[in-house]
Amino acid sequence: MSTFINVLRNNYFRMLEKKNYFIIMLVVTVITIMLAVYFTAKLEVKGNVALVSTSQNLKFTSSKYIKISLLDKVPPKSQLIMNKYDAVVIDEGNGKFSIQSIKNKDFSQKILEAVTGNGKLSFRNETKRGAGSNIIGYLIMFIFLQGMMYMTLYSEDKENRAFKRIGTSPVSLTAYLISHCVFDFILSIIPTFTVLVVCKELFKINIGFGYPQYLFLLGILTLISTAFALFMSSIFDKSDNYLMMGQMIAILTTILAGSFYSFENNNSIMKAIINILPQKSYLNLVRGLEQGKTMVNFMPELAYLTVLTVMLFSAGTIICRRKLKHGSC
């Protein structure tokens, strides 16, 4: 217990000297939540189709799934590349239409059918996310980044050899690592949760979930991010390298898991890969809860996340112990 308090107190004093990290992360958290709330209201998850026609008689209206912009010139191809339009439908007169799209053939055909009124297109199969899912979805990446940022205290211990001292002192290594994790956990979750409370109470913003749910969900997320940070920082001996690789992995997997927008398509390999990502299981859980399902429905996800967290933590501890034994840190 004394190790625990000692490390926490020491980390606290060290963080006081690094206040700017804390402030930056807090600012980013606030911005992220604001953006998430804003986008929940404003974001259009629709297909965008440009209809090029000189005829005044065509009457196409945008629907729930598709937004049709009527243009008199074919838009530049770069706008297709940058996804401003999913497709360009060109009216060639006489009721004939041609289509330009960089998406796959199936998709083009469906668009054409939808525009000409011959078929129904259920566009993106993703239903619009609620405020809670959006906020948490956007926060995932920053919670991960935050977790890694604060774990640099441990990484720096290794770099400046303080770790060797700790390793040779009569304290338990596991207790020392757990203390770092607890510090990391507290520093990640409390500011985020506080910002949410302020949003709701002070600015009356709809944040989706209730407080207990948020605490639970953020708790799970922060646990994974902490375990991941411990794992990565144990592998790398230099904090620079650790941060670079960790951030790269966190950003890539978070984006792929669909925390900002869904990457899903019919590619089976991709589906398989995405389903392994813990962020994906986590997002399923969050979305499900917001749609009113109960926790019981998500036992597999919860089990997977728990096992993964325990594995990452154990692996981090083992690697760290082994390195200490071989004197490499």
Place this chain on the structure above:
Amino acid sequence: MNSIIRVDKLEKSFKDKKALDGITFNVYEGEILCFLGPNGAGKSTTINILTTALDSDGGDIYFNDRKVIRNNREYKSFLGIVPQDLAIYEEISAERNVAFFAALYGLKGNELKTKVDEALKFVGLLDKKRDKVKTFSGGMKRRLNIACAIAHNPKIIIMDEPTVGIDPQSRNHILNSIKELRKQGATIIYTTHYMEEVEEISTRIIIVDNGKLIAEGTKEELKEKLADEKLFTVEIEDGKSFDCQKLYKIEGTKNVELKEGLLKISVLKGIENLDKIIAMLIGNAVKIKNITSEAESLEMVFLKLTGRTLRD
């Protein structure tokens, strides 16, 4: 002796704290000038202004009677700086390190090669010149740190505590090198905490405290200032009830101080009433455990002038 550098009424403050308060002194050609002072006395600030890395708030520096302006490159090329922190690249060889810094002083080609070898030979690292610095011991790194500063044959070498934390052998090597550099015609400004080093190499000493120069001279001259005094240190027990002010009643007593069981009494030479002092202590039921007497150490000069020991 020619004054090569003249420092005139330098002033420098950091926020509210006055680091230098009108310090004025000369550096003469060919001397080893030791800069002494307790921590925070203004040594490093003076050195940093001398190297032009730091700007002063007031006052001037003259090099060969010409005023030095900030970042003057001609002036800088006459200097060789040995910073307190090791400033060498660990990943590359000793030779490459010296060559890199020497090239910044304009050395190139064969001249560069020769000078690099000379510098490495001088600090005794010639046979290790192709070894990576990270394989070096602490003392070797310190020596390389010096080699990097002298390859371009500077006229003035400024060394900021170059012997911190190294083994006695490396220290001896460095101290001998410094004397050798002087023989070759360099002027050396040296800051240190170690009184023994000052005793060994200095040709002149400057003592600074609170940003002011409080004494200067050769070590003999400085000790001279204490020529009329002698210091007794009495280790005592049970002295709590003893009022040491009583000792002033004894003729010749100049100063009395009691700290942590050590009674320091400085007395005028010639009137050393040691017998009376002892008698008074015994008469007051003070138990004497030990008595030492010393005269004329630099440490004493320092103590007298600054009221602090060097490592305070």
Place this chain on the structure above:
Amino acid sequence: MYRFMTLVKRDMVNILKNPTLLISNLVITFVLTLILGFLSSGNYGRTGVDSYDYYGITMLIFAVLNVAMTASNSFMEKSLKTSNLRVIFSPIPKSYIYLSKIVATFAFTSVCLLLNTFLFNIVLQVNFGGARILYVIALLLLFDLFSSITGVMFCCIFKSEELSNRILSLVIDIFAILGGIFFQLDGFGDVLRKLTYISPVKWVVEAVFRIIYDNDLSLFIQPLLVLSVLSLVFLGVCKLTFKTEDYV
């Protein structure tokens, strides 16, 4: 000039001796493109544009963006800092110190950039717009220079690699996401599309795609000018904030 080149050479070697910098500049870009390109290949049809055409370009831009971290690393990485700053005592203009870091970073990363471009073109058959590749490269090189200056400027301001890199990495990630580096944002409505223009990455991405696919050079000059002006301003900030007294 001889002294300046001595510094540049030293800084180059410092970069080359750092495996992390080598890997991040040479390998990671290629690997990221492969992963993202492969994973999203199902979204694209066989109409001449595929996922590699998108990620090949955006990942190059992302790599260029990350050059800022290489720059700050070459300047004030812990093991280099004291030695790099010992140079302030030598008879050289103090501007040489940060300028040489910029030049070294730019030279090294330009080579990486060109290598990656070549590799993308040959191995992944990324479309660079045929002969218009010269415009693309010119724009990316200028962006590279801008990134190098930005990294060094952060070091001058924050006086430590640690702090400047941690701030930089956040700024870079946010700009990258807004700029559509990982996925296109233009489809999410006008509000978001307008917002993305606060990221300079977006201008470069758009300019490059327009050059390649529309043969439209109207957006070539604009980012060129903006980046040049910003580079000069940032250099000015370096000059103002790099003070030798902070390092003695």
